Amino acid sequence: MPTPSGQYEYYGDIRYINGHITGSDKSDYFEFDPAVFADDDERIYLYSGSGQKSNEEFGHPVVGAFVRELDKDMLTLLTEPKIIMPANEDRAKPNFFEGASMRKINGL
Template identity: 50%
Template sequence: MKRQAYNPYLPAWEYIPDGEPRVFGDRLYIFGSHDRFGAEGYCENDYVAWSAPVEDLSDWRYEGVIFRKDQTPWNTRNQVYYAPDCVQGPDGRYYLYYFVVNSSIISVAVCDKPAGKYEYLGDVSLPDGHAYGTKSEEWFTFDPAVLVDDDGRIWLYTGSSQPENGQYGHEIKGCFVMELAADMLTVISKPKILLPAKWVYTEPNFFEGASIRHIGEWYYLVYPATNMTGLTTP
């Protein structure tokens, strides 16, 4: 270590909420939403990334803008992006999963480098080609998390328990999971509820922002709860 690492670990002028840490090679990368100082709402800036060598988490490097709001073709009003996740696919490329505010659509961008210039790939869709979340009977998606498991299977975790999200025309189910095909886009399983929506603020129920890891024999699902941070280990 060149110097002691402590919070806040990024410069005081940087605002990366919903931080998702990922180790690729010998560096730790931080992906997340991107707040703007003095803004009237959340996450008004484009996505950026920061990274540090795994042996020195005090030595953070700004990687620059990795994906802009105007790069999603159907996001013509440049609506903000919420909490993303990034994984390396079976083909060796890097896939950035993200959510355009209130859309109920999970979109994907791809790049050959963890913190390079991502390009829009498409939206998570059913085999018939329609984007999941564009039909009223499909559950409300929010804040994607992705696991490329040891056996090569790909899992998308998403959902919310916020009751106000019901105004967007989709049923709020809590946290649910769907399996994706090797193309990283196509849903090949029915959605399965893992943490049902139960809006009781005084109890630690699932809120939003799931994050998934497979470590050893265990799977860890980390999430903000309605009154604290939750950790589930199925």
């Protein structure tokens, strides 16, 4: 019996409808700390990203936080990534660092 601290099984790779596995191409954005959000309309979104340009050493562009819609199987991406907060090394300016955590507050 799985518990919060125990036994997990690999569910699968996140991929686009055409079968492309996200992260398998060097042009795919660098992803870190993913978060899933389901809205009241039963749409599911995957938020992830990184704001640390130093992560580009791993071969993927760092663009900040981005979101894509997931199908109900939670493996198939229905949309291309939309950047919602840019990566910016200047910490005095708005930027995304890591760890998206979405909440619905007052209908938003």
